[in-house]
Amino acid sequence: MAIFTVMDREKDNYRKLPEKELKLLLIQRGAHPYLGKWALPGGFVRPSETTEMAARRELREETGVDNVYLEQLYTFSDLGRDPRAWVMSCSYMALIDGRKVKLEAGDDADNAAWFSVSYRLLREQKERTEDGYVKTRKHELKLANENSTMIAEIEHTVTRTETSSSSDYAIVSNDGLAFDHAKIIACAIERLRGKVSYTDIALHLMPSLFTLTELQQVYEVILDKELLKAAFRRKAEHLVEETDHYAESAGHRPSRLFRRNWERFE
Amino acid sequence: MAIFTVMDREKDNYRKLPEKELKLLLIQRGAHPYLGKWALPGGFVRPSETTEMAARRELREETGVDNVYLEQLYTFSDLGRDPRAWVMSCSYMALIDGRKVKLEAGDDADNAAWFSVSYRLLREQKERTEDGYVKTRKHELKLANENSTMIAEIEHTVTRTETSSSSDYAIVSNDGLAFDHAKIIACAIERLRGKVSYTDIALHLMPSLFTLTELQQVYEVILDKELLKAAFRRKAEHLVEETDHYAESAGHRPSRLFRRNWERFE
DNA sequence: ACAATAGTGTCTATAAGACAGTATTAT
DNA sequence: ATAATACTGTCTTATAGACACTATTGT
Numbered sequence: 001m002a003i004f005t006v007m008d009r010e011k012d013n014y015r016k017l018p019e020k021e022l023k024l025l026l027i028q029r030g031a032h033p034y035l036g037k038w039a040l041p042g043g044f045v046r047p048s049e050t051t052e053m054a055a056r057r058e059l060r061e062e063t064g065v066d067n068v069y070l071e072q073l074y075t076f077s078d079l080g081r082d083p084r085a086w087v088m089s090c091s092y093m094a095l096i097d098g099r100k101v102k103l104e105a106g107d108d109a110d111n112a113a114w115f116s117v118s119y120r121l122l123r124e125q126k127e128r129t130e131d132g133y134v135k136t137r138k139h140e141l142k143l144a145n146e147n148s149t150m151i152a153e154i155e156h157t158v159t160r161t162e163t164s165s166s167s168d169y170a171i172v173s174n175d176g177l178a179f180d181h182a183k184i185i186a187c188a189i190e191r192l193r194g195k196v197s198y199t200d201i202a203l204h205l206m207p208s209l210f211t212l213t214e215l216q217q218v219y220e221v222i223l224d225k226e227l228l229k230a231a232f233r234r235k236a237e238h239l240v241e242e243t244d245h246y247a248e249s250a251g252h253r254p255s256r257l258f259r260r261n262w263e264r265f266e
Numbered sequence: 267m268a269i270f271t272v273m274d275r276e277k278d279n280y281r282k283l284p285e286k287e288l289k290l291l292l293i294q295r296g297a298h299p300y301l302g303k304w305a306l307p308g309g310f311v312r313p314s315e316t317t318e319m320a321a322r323r324e325l326r327e328e329t330g331v332d333n334v335y336l337e338q339l340y341t342f343s344d345l346g347r348d349p350r351a352w353v354m355s356c357s358y359m360a361l362i363d364g365r366k367v368k369l370e371a372g373d374d375a376d377n378a379a380w381f382s383v384s385y386r387l388l389r390e391q392k393e394r395t396e397d398g399y400v401k402t403r404k405h406e407l408k409l410a411n412e413n414s415t416m417i418a419e420i421e422h423t424v425t426r427t428e429t430s431s432s433s434d435y436a437i438v439s440n441d442g443l444a445f446d447h448a449k450i451i452a453c454a455i456e457r458l459r460g461k462v463s464y465t466d467i468a469l470h471l472m473p474s475l476f477t478l479t480e481l482q483q484v485y486e487v488i489l490d491k492e493l494l495k496a497a498f499r500r501k502a503e504h505l506v507e508e509t510d511h512y513a514e515s516a517g518h519r520p521s522r523l524f525r526r527n528w529e530r531f532e
Numbered sequence: 533a534c535a536a537t538a539g540t541g542t543c544t545a546t547a548a549g550a551c552a553g554t555a556t557t558a559t
Numbered sequence: 560a561t562a563a564t565a566c567t568g569t570c571t572t573a574t575a576g577a578c579a580c581t582a583t584t585g586t
Contacts, residue, residue, distance in 0.1 A: 015536050015585070047352045050343045067430035075341045075356045077316045086313045088356070090341045097429065133528050160528050163363065164333035165470060204431065213537075230540075231575055252537040253583035262399050262426050281558070281563050479564075496567080497548055518564035519556035 001042050001055055001091065002073070002188035003063065005098035006205045006218050007114070015251030020217040021116045023098065024143065024185065025063065028111035033083050034178035038143070038150060040185070041112070042089070055092040062112060064102050069095040069204035074187050081180045093188045095204040115143040115150075119189045120224065122153070132161040138172065141182055141189075150176035154186040196222050200239045203260045211247055211255040212236055267308050267321055268339070268357065268454035269329065271364035272471045272484050273380070281517025286483040287382045289364065290409065290451065291329065294377035299349050300444035304409070304416060306451070307378070308355070321358040328378060330368050335361040335470035340453050347446045359454045361470040381409040381416075385455045386490065388419070398427040404438065407448055407455075416442035420452040462488050466505045469526045477513055477521040478502055 003025040008018040026038040041062045045054040052070065060066055073091040081087065098114075123138040135158045143150045153172040158165070169183045177185075196202050202218050216232045241261035246254040269291040274284040292304040307328045311320040318336065326332055339357040347353065364380075389404040401424045409416045419438040424431070435449045443451075462468050468484050482498045507527035512520040 013536085017537070045343070045354075048345065050345060051341060051354070052343075067427060069429075069431045072340060074338060075317060077311070077318075077356070079314065079316065088311075088317070088354075090343070090354070090356075100429070128529075161333060162474065162526075163335075163366075163470065165335040165467075201431075204429065208428065211538085228576060228578085229538090230542095230578085233539080234575085249537075249584075251535070251585045253539080255538055263394075279563085283564070477565085494549065494551085495565090496550085496569095499566080500548080515557075515564080517558045517562070519566080521565055 001040055001058060001094060002185055003041065003059065003094045003096065004117075004188075004192065004205070005096050005101065005114070006221060007098045017213065017217075020214070020221045022221045023114040024117045026113060026115050026143065027062070028113070029178055030111070037178040038115075038148075038176055039178035040091075040181045045090075051090040052092070055094075059094055063096070065096055065100055069201060071191075071201075073184070073191055076180060076184060078180060089184070091184045091187065093191060095192075095201060097205060097207050099207055113145055113147075115145050117185075117189065118142040118144070118224070119186065129161070132159070134159050139186060141186055143177075143185075148176065152177055152182035154182055156186075193223055200260075200262075203239060206260065209243065209245060209257040209259055211257060212240070213255060215240070215258070267306055267324060267360060268451055269307065269325065269360045269362065270383075270454070270458065270471070271362050271367065271380070272487060273364045283479065283483075286480070286487045288487045289380040290383045292379060292381050292409065293328070294379070295444055296377070303444040304381075304414075304442055305444035306357075306447045311356075317356040318358070321360075325360055329362070331362055331366055335467060337457075337467075339450070339457055342446060342450060344446060355450070357450045357453065359457060361458075361467060363471060363473050365473055379411055379413075381411050383451075383455065384408040384410075384490070385452065395427070398425070400425050405452060407452055409443075409451075414442065418443055418448035420448055422452075459489055466526075466528075469505060472526065475509065475511060475523040475525055477523060478506070479521060481506070481524070 005023050005025075006020050007023050009021055011018040025041060027041045029035055029037050029039050041058055043054065043058050045051055049057070052072070055070060056066075059068065059070070071093050073093050075088060075090045077088040079086070081089070118141070120140050121137060122140050123136070125136045127134045127136075137156045139154050139156070141152045141154060152174040155170045155172050156167070157170065158167045169186060171180060171182050174182050192201075196219060202215070202222065205218055206215060212233055215236055216227055216229065219232065220227055239261060240258040241263075243257050243259055245257040247257055248254055271289050271291075272286050273289050275287055277284040291307060293307050295301055295303050295305050307324055309320065309324050311317055315323070318338070321336060322332075325334065325336070337359050339359050341354060341356045343354040345352070347355070384407070386406050387403060388406050389402070391402045393400045393402075403422045405420050405422070407418045407420060418440040421436045421438050422433070423436065424433045435452060437446060437448050440448050458467075462485060468481070468488065471484055472481060478499055481502055482493055482495065485498065486493055505527060506524040507529075509523050509525055511523040513523055514520060
């Protein structure tokens with residue numbers, strides 16, 4: 001399960017806004033295999049559960065949070081992805097408001113921590129073949145913490161021939177992440193980025209009251225791209241609802257607080 | 267596996283174009299449970315396979331086709347979805363050019379046939395709750411053949427509260443389809459409809475040479491909606507490449523043939 | 533005063549919707 | 560000639576990008 005949240009970085013200037021960071025929850029493995037490596041939280045599905053029930057249970061155990069946005073991503077079944085046995089993993093993405101989570105509730109010996117996420121395109125390449133093309137995209141996934149930094153490179157290859165089309169992720173290099181979790185994280189980030197612009201899922205990362213600038217910052221850290229203020233506000237109008245509250249800010253005009261508006265969005 | 271293709275219906279007028287139909291491949295079960303009912307083709311994954319390899323193998327066995335568009339859809343794990351045991355199904359969608367398939371190659375006693383697909387919204391409802399809303403959409407799925415017609419009703423419920431969001435499909439009524447396959451088919455159609463407008467996957471349903479009107483018809487049967495010719499052609503320009511061939515048609519101006527252009531589409 | 537953010541107005545570029553017009557064929 | 564489809568042109572509408580302008584605060 002890829003559990004995302006957005007948090008503020010400490011602000012250095014009394015009148016500057018704090019920067020936002022996209023965070024992912026990882027767990028340091030306390031057992032073999034990959035002892036000591038960081039992994040996505042997750043576990044085995046019980047025979048009396050659906051995969052979604054299992055995901056919600058794990059989420060509750062790990063973060064104490066219960067009501068969140070949860071979306072199935074992809075089912076991974078590569079051979080050898082777990083050295084112990086043939087394991088299929090049905091991955092999920094969760095979006096939560098970071099303020100709600102009390103970490104370290106982990107009852108097992110495992111160690112949970114938030115990592116800031118960066119996922120950048122390194123190289124893009126398109127090559128013609130006999131009856132189609134191969135497109136390769138290499139991304140760098142960087143997960144950082146006060147204590148550790150992990151970097152992985154993931155290559156996404158789309159092969160197209162006259163009639164067929166197939167897409168494949170491969171881990172080129174990987175340092176510190178357990179299993180094929182770099183792939184799963186890449187998959188989650190791409191889904192998140194893909195959906196953020198045409199749905200309202202980003203609202204799940206917001207507290208109940210927020211400013212439009214904060215919402216824009218959330219979009220920006222997810223997309224890793226700056227957005228134009230005017231255009232963003234035009235679009236956000238449909239997702240939010242005005243309140244009469246204002247953020248008593250520092251050193252500049254106070255900004256109006258908004259709340260999510262599930263009504264308006266179709 | 268939901269295997270889609272598009273086929274021509276017999277034309278009644280020498281100068282009228284044949285209508286297109288979206289078709290889905292189903293298999294009549296020759297064993298318990300659901301003996302005699304129609305089901306999606308599929309099978310069990312072998313321990314030496316990924317789910318995708320298994321899907322491609324089943325596809326080959328069932329249709330004799332090898333190089334096709336294949337996309338993972340969703341993994342179903344509802345309790346009781348198979349009366350025999352707890353079974354997780356990782357569903358795939360395949361798009362093929364119908365002219366390539368020779369059916370009845372089925373080596374097992376099962377019976378394979380194409381069914382025309384109709385998936386229509388029956389009712390849409392949005393209800394406010396204490397801290398969110400519940401949105402319900404009921405669809406009618408109709409699968410028809412010269413010999414049989416099956417109708418199922420699927421209800422898609424999206425529940426949203428202050429922080430959470432969950433989506434659920436339920437089969438309201440079902441006549442003739444095995445297991446929870448009505449759900450899987452609904453899921454496949456929704457994915458197909460969703461992707462058709464912003465990707466070029468529809469091209470996988472086309473033969474190597476085709477007219478723009480044919481391509482538009484394919485879009486129309488998938489979306490179950492008429493499109494404007496001028497606008498469609500403007501968009502399709504980016505996906506196709508002119509050839510110097512023309513369809514020697516009947517009773518009207520011959521139309522230029524195009525081929526897929528994987529190059530232009532980004 | 534000033535540095536910073538909040539919020540608005542407007543011009544432009546691009547894409548989509550709507551619809552009418554012309555072109556070309558087999559019978 | 561006619562019924563049908565092929566294809567193009569253009570007006571309108573909606574949306575997104577770009578950017579400048581005004582408003583308001585705490586120190």
